[in-house]
Amino acid sequence: MGVLVFDIETVPDFEAGRKIHDLEGLDDAEVGKAMLHLRRQQTGHEFLPHHLHRVVAISCVMASHDSVKVWSLGEQDAGEAELVTRFFDGIDRFTPDLVSWNGSGFDLPVLHYRAMVHGIAAPRYWEVGDEDRDFKWNNYQSRFHWRHLDLMDVLAGFQMRANAKLDQVAMLCGFPGKLGMDGSKVMDTWLGGDLQAIRDYCETDVLNTYLVYLRFERMRGKLSSAEEAARQGLLKEWLQGEGKPHFDEFLATWEGMSD
Numbered sequence: 001m002g003v004l005v006f007d008i009e010t011v012p013d014f015e016a017g018r019k020i021h022d023l024e025g026l027d028d029a030e031v032g033k034a035m036l037h038l039r040r041q042q043t044g045h046e047f048l049p050h051h052l053h054r055v056v057a058i059s060c061v062m063a064s065h066d067s068v069k070v071w072s073l074g075e076q077d078a079g080e081a082e083l084v085t086r087f088f089d090g091i092d093r094f095t096p097d098l099v100s101w102n103g104s105g106f107d108l109p110v111l112h113y114r115a116m117v118h119g120i121a122a123p124r125y126w127e128v129g130d131e132d133r134d135f136k137w138n139n140y141q142s143r144f145h146w147r148h149l150d151l152m153d154v155l156a157g158f159q160m161r162a163n164a165k166l167d168q169v170a171m172l173c174g175f176p177g178k179l180g181m182d183g184s185k186v187m188d189t190w191l192g193g194d195l196q197a198i199r200d201y202c203e204t205d206v207l208n209t210y211l212v213y214l215r216f217e218r219m220r221g222k223l224s225s226a227e228e229a230a231r232q233g234l235l236k237e238w239l240q241g242e243g244k245p246h247f248d249e250f251l252a253t254w255e256g257m258s259d
Contacts, residue, residue: 002064004096005213006087007206008107009183009198010053011190012036017052029191050106051113055080056190058087059202061210062096065227068235070207070247072199081118084111088122091140095124098140098148101166101209105153151212170208173215176253179204179246200246207250210235 014028017035026034036046058073073086088111090096100107115122129136140148143158155169156162171177181189181201189197214231217223223231236254239247 002062002067002096003099003213004090004094005061005063005099005206005210006103006107007059007100007202007209008055008110009057009059009186009202010110011056011187012048013052013054016054020052032187032191050109053110053114055083055110055114056186056195057199057202058083059199059206061206063210063231063235065231066234068231068238070203070238070242072203076195076199080114081120084114084118085120087111088115088120088125091122092124097146099209099213100148100150101205101212102150102152102163103148104143104150108148149213151209151216155216166205166208166212170212171257173212174254174257175208175211176204176250176257177208179249179253200244204246204250207235 012032012035014031014035017031018024018026021034021038023031023034035048035052039048040046060071060073062069074083078086091098114120123131125140127135128139128141135147138145138147143150143153152163152166156164167177167182179201181197186198186201211232214223214228218225218228236251239251
């Protein structure tokens with residue numbers, strides 16, 4: 001099969017916060033604020049440790065040379081265990097090449113911890129050549145293999161000081177970037193009960209990642225300019241056919257950037 005581009009959205013693991021920080025009796029909003037406050041006191045920033053994130057959305061682009069699909073895993077009311085299970089089951093079934101933006105630094109470590117919490121098996125994902133020799137020199141675990149391509153890490157030459165934000169790189173390349181929402185708003189949006197807005201946001205993020213990936217493939221000689229344009233055209237056609245407001249906004253912004 002082709003590539004699976006993915007992105008996750010998370011909120012604090014409120015139940016873990018209650019256990020670890022002795023916050024029983026507080027509601028989710030109060031626990032979340034306390035967790036962020038404690039983290040800021042400890043480190044000077046509010047970004048929680050990876051194991052204290054709870055996955056609320058996983059969005060994907062599955063693409064080949066002649067097909068593309070964009071979706072979020074599970075139904076809107078699916079729990080975290082189902083979302084994480086679906087992600088790793090897809091890898092077990094299809095063995096796609098994974099593409100992400102900072103997936104090695106955030107998304108995959110979070111998914112590792114959440115799979116542990118829920119007791120989810122992912123044998124294909126963890127294969128390193130013991131059962132399948134093809135994975136010895138090209139597996140999902142190695143930073144320098146291609147079965148998982150972390151675009152942020154690769155484009156920075158594996159140098160943290162050269163890391164860039166997806167939003168900015170996408171816009172520099174003529175793609176929409178973020179559209180009215182960012183990760184800092186996810187917790188409040190979740191607490192407000194608007195999971196659909198989070199899923200929509202995650203889907204537009206993964207669209208930006210896919211478009212940057214196509215440009216990267218052109219840069220390294222895997223796609224010609226005509227082939228990149230054809231893949232973009234295929235995506236535009238698919239998005240138009242869906243008729244969803246967040247896809248329509250993404251398309252309108254994208255097309256407006258080329259005027």
